[in-house]
Amino acid sequence: MSSNSFAYNEQSGGGEATELGQEATSTISPSGAFGLFSSDMKKNEDLKQMLESNKDSAKLDAMKRIVGMIAKGKNASELFPAVVKNVASKNIEIKKLVYVYLVRYAEEQQDLALLSISTFQRALKDPNQLIRASALRVLSSIRVPIIVPIMMLAIKEASADLSPYVRKNAAHAIQKLYSLDPEQKEMLIEIIEKLLKDKSTLVAGSVVMAFEEVCPDRIDLIHKNYRKLCNLLVDVEEWGQVVIIHMLTRYARTQFVSPWRQGDVLEDNEKDFYDSDEEQKEKADKRKRPYAMDPDHRLLIRNTKPLLQSRNAAVVMAVAQLYWHIAPKSEAGIISKSLVRLLRSSREVQYIVLQNIATMSIQRKGMFEPYLKSFYVRSTDATMIKILKLEILTNLANEANISTLLREFQTYVKSQDKQFAAATIQTIGRCATSITEVSDTCLNGLVCLLSNRDEIVVAESVVVIKKLLQMQPMQHGEIIKHMAKLLDSITVPVARASILWLIGENCERVPKIAPDVLRKTAKSFTSEDDLVKLQILNLGAKLYLTNSKQTKLLTQYILNLGKYDQNYDIRDRTRFIRQLIVPNEKSGALSKYAKKIFLAQKPAPLLESPFKDRDHFQLGTLSHTLNTKATGYLELSNWPEVAPDPSVRNVEVIELAKEWTPAGKAKKENPDKKFYSESEEEEDSSESSSDSESESGSESGEDEEDDRSGDSAEDSGESGSEPEAGKGRAATRSRARGRGDSKDVDKEKENSKTSESSSGESSSIEESSSDSESESESESESESRKVTKVSTPVFVPGKTHVLLHRMSGKGLAAHYFFPRQPCIFGDKMVSVQITLNNTTDQKIENIHVGGKKLPMGMQMHVFNPIESLEPAGSITVSMGIDFCDSTQTASFQLCTKDDCFSVNIQPPVGELLLPVAMSEKDFKKEQGMLSGMNETSTTIIAAPQNFASSVILQKIVNVANVGVVPSGQDNIHRFAAKTVHSGSLMLVTVELKEGSTAQLIINTEKTVIGSVLLRELKPVLSQG
């Protein structure tokens, strides 16, 4: 009874049951007999007590013991309530161990696990990124379906976290949530799409992993990120590299045309041979057309090459398979050296790499021929490694090296590792068939082996010789005689069967021996292996047909023996043969053909590599290793005939447009955008600029509306869209103007500008200058416009920031500072001055800006390359960067002739502004319009002397590029500015209060920048 219930427990618990004994004990027999179990229970009691104590050290000890139990696979689930209480422990190690416990058992104790959720939710908001990340990790690892919505929310938030480490964890959490609840797929794909745009190298690998797990078929998500991924690849951590390379291999096979020349295919594919002449001609035509590789295709091949030098075998293998599958055949050769290098590492790595080389060496011998000797077998290699090496040696064998190889094989045949020796014999057989020059030598060698002392060697030789003789139906009577003699000594069934078959097949060539062999085997029939028995039957039948005089009786004797054999296969075969060869009244038409049936010309077996057909699996995959399709294996598609549109990978155009569209108006303006970006771009650009001029110039809205709708009607006539669309748009416009929102117009212009960004930067600069003109023109007419007049900066701080330290720049130092001047390159750009110093004693040549890694929407106007910089020389250049009104970092590469240094500029929020001159009246009016949501404020406490107006002025203009608004009151200071990119107003008010406090208020549409500015100003104003 007790044992039964114990068993029951084991089943229901589904795991780890030594400790389960306790339950059995407590319910059934709490007394003496189960001493062992009760002591276990006591131990757990004691753990519980320790967990409930208020000493951290006791708790920690308890947790450590519990983790020990988990590690050993013992069940510790009954401690769940006691453990889960400690999830909020202050001690970080206890907390971590509780996490370990929770992740292990939450699935089993779902209700109790829910108690811990709120702790994680709180931790998700922690200022420490490590804590945020680990909270997300644990939360997403708790496999409790109820919390799916909470996880979803957490992932969403984390995917927008400022810390790339947290975002990386969010990418991992996506996979976990997906496996918990696949229904969330659509939402998760959205997050993946967002994270794919992430520029951090930390995130890239993880998000691609999530992509591969959740939606590997959504190749469209990759397009826009393709180039970025290629460029980031070198800097991604090694595991991420493997995943990204595998994904990009698949991508490349769907997006680019084959780089393998037609000629190559012709060689591989014999079908072409049968093609009619016409088709051939067509083919030839095709071949003549030069193949030009897509630059993106080239980019991938080029950027993965340095990774062949990685210390990580998985990365090297991933690059190797990429080259194999997508690089031009002439370039794939470079991978062999790296793969051969991997053969030095551990046995397991060798095993996988050798398998892949084996597959490759079948198709392209040349690749590995120079490394032939690297595949020589050492006596210390593991058997499986030896056999794989042998396989590769066989594949590489040709007329030139076969003699060396055969000499090497001779050593192997003598190996003490008999399995290996047997494999070598097989190999020799294969060489003999593939290289006809040596087939006689091989055969002789194998015959010599027949006198070997080791039975396994002899048996294997017999089998191989049988195959060889079958392929060369010449006179080999001697060999057959020799083998017939062996029958007396050899006992391995396969070998005996082979010999018998061979004799049967050639019974007319050895007419004297064959009946004698039959006689001998008839005697030993009953003690033979089944395999041998079948061959004896065959031999008998064949002899009966060719030489019935001598063997009739013998055969009948054997058939009688077979009739009563234990094995039904043999009984069946006996019956079959009897009916076929022994003529009686019942035998049908078939027996006439018996001779033809038995002594037909048999096709020779093909000796070929077991790796022959493995190449339909992608190299480097698990499926390739196992030679079966593993779960989740994704087929590598064939090259497309025609490459899909390569422009989908063009990033800037599409993304900028999206980014610059003001959120609220996106829908309305979408048709506009399309409208412009269709056929008549050129025309459009000129038109739109004239549009804007006329717009700002004309006073009457009525007039203009007519004008515009007429205009757009014309447009639509050309482009074929409905005239209503144009009208609707015009109406929108006039309404917008009616609100007095002048910025709207600017935005419209931007949109049109974006859509034609291909027309080059110079034109956009011209245009923008005309814009500013029109702005100043319109100043007199519209009151609201007046306020945005840009004034000169009040103060230009001389503070410089380090762009490139001379140590990391190999002597090239760079500093930057913000001159606070309107940028000459574009009115949405912030000007940045960069001072370059040469601290080396040599000339630095060709300093220029290399690759840019800008967040979406950002633009940068780079300085002209500097030809050379003398030692100890310095030069100042200016650049313009459009930060899109955000404090995101602009990363780019500062390159010299020899080097490239990654540098970045992160603008202080105060530099994203341009000072604006306005009157107090205007200020108040604007402020009134920017209340509520658009207002942020805080209270400042500081010593009274800090509130002197000059001090406040000095402090504020030092931090932010704002203009001073003349104030009528002594206790209120006002400052005004507009953001550089969008021109939104930024109004700063400092209101001094009683008792050394002050109120700092910022009004702006750009609330994010507003609050950042507030945060920066506050400490500056408070400190002395």
Place this chain on the structure above:
Amino acid sequence: MLRGDARGRVPDWGGGHSGRSGRRRRRPCCRGDAGLSICRGFQTEKDSLRSLTVSTMIHSLFLINSSGDIFLEKHWKSVVSRSVCDYFFEAQERATEAENVPPVIPTPHHYLLSVYRHKIFFVAVIQTEVPPLFVIEFLHRVVDTFQDYFGVCSEPVIKDNVVVVYEVLEEMLDNGFPLATESNILKELIKPPTILRTVVNTITGSTNVGDQLPTGQLSVVPWRRTGVKYTNNEAYFDVIEEIDAIIDKSGSTITAEIQGVIDACVKLTGMPDLTLSFMNPRLLDDVSFHPCVRFKRWESERILSFIPPDGNFRLLSYHVSAQNLVAIPVYVKHNISFRDSSSLGRFEITVGPKQTMGKTIEGVTVTSQMPRGVLNMSLTPSQGTHTFDPVTKMLSWDVGKINPQKLPSLKGTMSLQAGASKPDENPTINLQFKIQQLAISGLKVNRLDMYGEKYKPFKGIKYMTKAGKFQVRT
């Protein structure tokens, strides 16, 4: 006793519970049992249910010792029953030798990928397609990390430090995908146990677990921790070359190549930027770098430029394969013969220096796997000590230094099994040796410079040549 009974009656399908003896499961009576098939059926159902959902890269990890006990398990997702290891045990039995266990074993619902190091099998359970090298390389990294943390990686050490092991594994993988595998970062997250720290922790109640994200994780130099401080700033580089060679019977070289590594021990304050240049960099045929090395600089100038990780690391490994460049520093003269009629065989080997560039060869050991027919050997060495294990038939001779004036030799007779025919192959001889102060390829470091920090470090370079897989066929 009772427990034993219970076990006997219940087939061990659910797996893994327990632990005391992992081998028990391998009893054949458990298979083919009626109960078993029912249970298997149940498990299959559960498994197929799980396979509906997508799984992860590395599902679980089992550590199995040489006697077949699972002594540690860790799961990154739902628990995978221990019984999955049965397939591994089966393969192990079939393979007879540990190193012949295939690294990839398919089972109906999982795939087992394993590495064998320090007499422990590290078996990873995965469910879906994944590059096998990815998993294998990761498992090796796990072993390296353990070794780095505890000095040695063995069953008792892992059992003693099971909590740290768990914490480390938790950081190394998230949801089966590698998270932090750089030793420098891991050590900031979880400090390795030392006696001092254990004492301090007990008194102050502080922990081994760091509470800040290691700065390296986010910076462009993820391999180096920040705020490194040393009173003695030093950087040592060891250029170690191993010769892999196969020498045939007559003494001619069949294949020979040099595998070199540069191992570094760098203890420098702050963020030093080092450059290392060679006298003859063209010698290096095929190189692989630590991620810290700037590849472009190497491509253009053949100079190693890098911000080093803190502590010990492998900077570079390289390969010199052009055969004429490889000097073979030793030769072996051998005379091993078996006679058909007699039960005695002659055995005689002599080791001598060949191309040593005037350096002494030391640490020489000779090992050889004798044929099965050899019962015993009675040998006398001219120097050093020798042993012959009659069970494994392994002969090993610890020679020591080679004195060119008096060459070491080992002579004597072998007694063979009476009546058995003579072995058809002579044994191969494996050689180990060391040559100090010499890189056999001729590679020489030109200079080592440091930028970025003001102090003057102490620099040292050491050369050594060793035998790698050095075999002489007889």
